[in-house]
Amino acid sequence: MQITITRPDDWHLHLRDGAAMAAVLPHSARQFARAIVMPNLRPPVTTVAVAGAYRARILAALPQGVSFAPLMTLYLTDSTPPEEIRRAAASGFVHAVKLYPAGATTNSDSGVSDIGRCAAVLAVMEECGLPLLVHGEVTDPAIDVFDREKVFIERILQPLLLRHPRIRLVFEHITTSDAADFVRDCGDNVAATITAHHLLYNRNAIFAGGIRPHHYCLPVLKREQHRQALLGAATSGNPKFFLGTDSAPHSQASKEAACGCAGCYTAAAALELYAEAFESMAALDRLEAFASFHGADFHRLPRNAGKITLRQEEWLLPTAFAYADGEALVPLRAGERLRWRLLD
Ligand SMILES: [Zn+2]
Numbered sequence: 001m002q003i004t005i006t007r008p009d010d011w012h013l014h015l016r017d018g019a020a021m022a023a024v025l026p027h028s029a030r031q032f033a034r035a036i037v038m039p040n041l042r043p044p045v046t047t048v049a050v051a052g053a054y055r056a057r058i059l060a061a062l063p064q065g066v067s068f069a070p071l072m073t074l075y076l077t078d079s080t081p082p083e084e085i086r087r088a089a090a091s092g093f094v095h096a097v098k099l100y101p102a103g104a105t106t107n108s109d110s111g112v113s114d115i116g117r118c119a120a121v122l123a124v125m126e127e128c129g130l131p132l133l134v135h136g137e138v139t140d141p142a143i144d145v146f147d148r149e150k151v152f153i154e155r156i157l158q159p160l161l162l163r164h165p166r167i168r169l170v171f172e173h174i175t176t177s178d179a180a181d182f183v184r185d186c187g188d189n190v191a192a193t194i195t196a197h198h199l200l201y202n203r204n205a206i207f208a209g210g211i212r213p214h215h216y217c218l219p220v221l222k223r224e225q226h227r228q229a230l231l232g233a234a235t236s237g238n239p240k241f242f243l244g245t246d247s248a249p250h251s252q253a254s255k256e257a258a259c260g261c262a263g264c265y266t267a268a269a270a271l272e273l274y275a276e277a278f279e280s281m282a283a284l285d286r287l288e289a290f291a292s293f294h295g296a297d298f299h300r301l302p303r304n305a306g307k308i309t310l311r312q313e314e315w316l317l318p319t320a321f322a323y324a325d326g327e328a329l330v331p332l333r334a335g336e337r338l339r340w341r342l343l344d
Contacts, residue, residue, distance in 0.1 A: 002311040002343075003284055007304040008271065008291035010035040012133070012172050012193045012244030014106075014263070015058060015070070017041050019324035022061045024249050027267040027321075029068035031342060033304040036133070036244070037070045039098055040107040044075035048087045051094050071095040071299075073133060077110055078117045082124045089128035095299060096131040096170070097121075101156075103139045105218040105262060106248065115156060122164045131168040131299065136179065137219050146203070149219050150178040161186065170298070173198065173246045175219045177229030183240055184233070191298045193244025194234050196273035197264045197332055202227045213260040214330055217248070220262075234290055235283035242295035245270045251327035252320060264332045269317055273333070275310050275340040309343045 013035040015021045039045035051072040058070045073096045088094035100111035137148040171192040183192040202224040205215040233241045248263025278287045296303045314337050323329035
């Protein structure tokens with residue numbers, strides 16, 4: 001059996017920079033026509049000029065003959081000026097602004113410490129229609145790590161949407177039934193991305209027979225009831241939900257460590273993993289809209305013209321890929337069998 005669908009896009013991707021980017025970029029470019037590229041470099045991508053230079057480095061690193069469009073984002077800080085948002089909206093290549101609560105995840109220490117300080121910037125985004133992409137977790141150490149998304153909705157997201165009711169907002173990599181319900185109940189200006197790993201795994205995967213660093217990501221995997229809610233949302237056909245891998249490469253040494261980094265590397269087999277999740281719900285006929293239509297429509301971009309084909313055919317994912325500085329990159333499902341294969 002095989003399915004042919006419109007070439008998809010990845011609405012949340014970490015490409016890193018330099019040699020690391022050169023190592024992972026071909027994987028995403030093979031799977032997707034476009035990707036929203038996260039700005040959490042060191043230092044972060046906070047201006048249109050820096051985003052433009054980063055975009056040029058990505059295009060220069062593409063293998064010859066491969067077409068792939070990086071859609072750039074700006075990293076919101078407490079001191080982002082409103083004029084920078086206007087420049088971004090006018091640039092033609094910056095497609096969104098990313099909100100990281102300070103300290104929430106990888107390279108987020110320059111993030112927003114108090115969203116109240118960003119009111120003028122959010123008002124300009126509301127006016128320009130430039131989407132705000134939100135890492136939706138509170139960083140309050142008093143809140144249990146498994147509850148941080150739910151508490152973020154109550155403390156930050158609901159008040160923000162009351163103050164800026166027309167802002168176009170993507171609640172990224174949602175992990176809970178609370179987030180899926182919240183997005184479903186909001187207006188059409190609010191949408192969400194869902195990762196393949198949150199559709200395929202619950203939090204038991206982190207502790208199966210020992211600590212499993214390659215299943216550790218942020219937001220962390222949740223209970224089975226939440227995974228089921230995410231599967232329901234992704235396969236519902238509701239245009240508010242679309243594909244965003246949050247594929248996040250870290251070297252094997254930095255994952256398999258006493259304090260391992262957060263992030264799952266899924267870019268090399270992203271569509272295969274999503275197909276498996278949709279197949280588990282007997283909803284393969286809904287995969288195309290989730291992967292190829294809903295995100296483009298929300299971001300007001302044309303749908304892609306090309307096609308890709310997935311065949312039901314078992315194959316073995318490599319145990320590791322080559323990464324920067326001679327290091328290895330271990331993908332999610334390393335050395336395991338996948339049920340679907342993306343054809344070239
Ligand atoms: Zn991310």
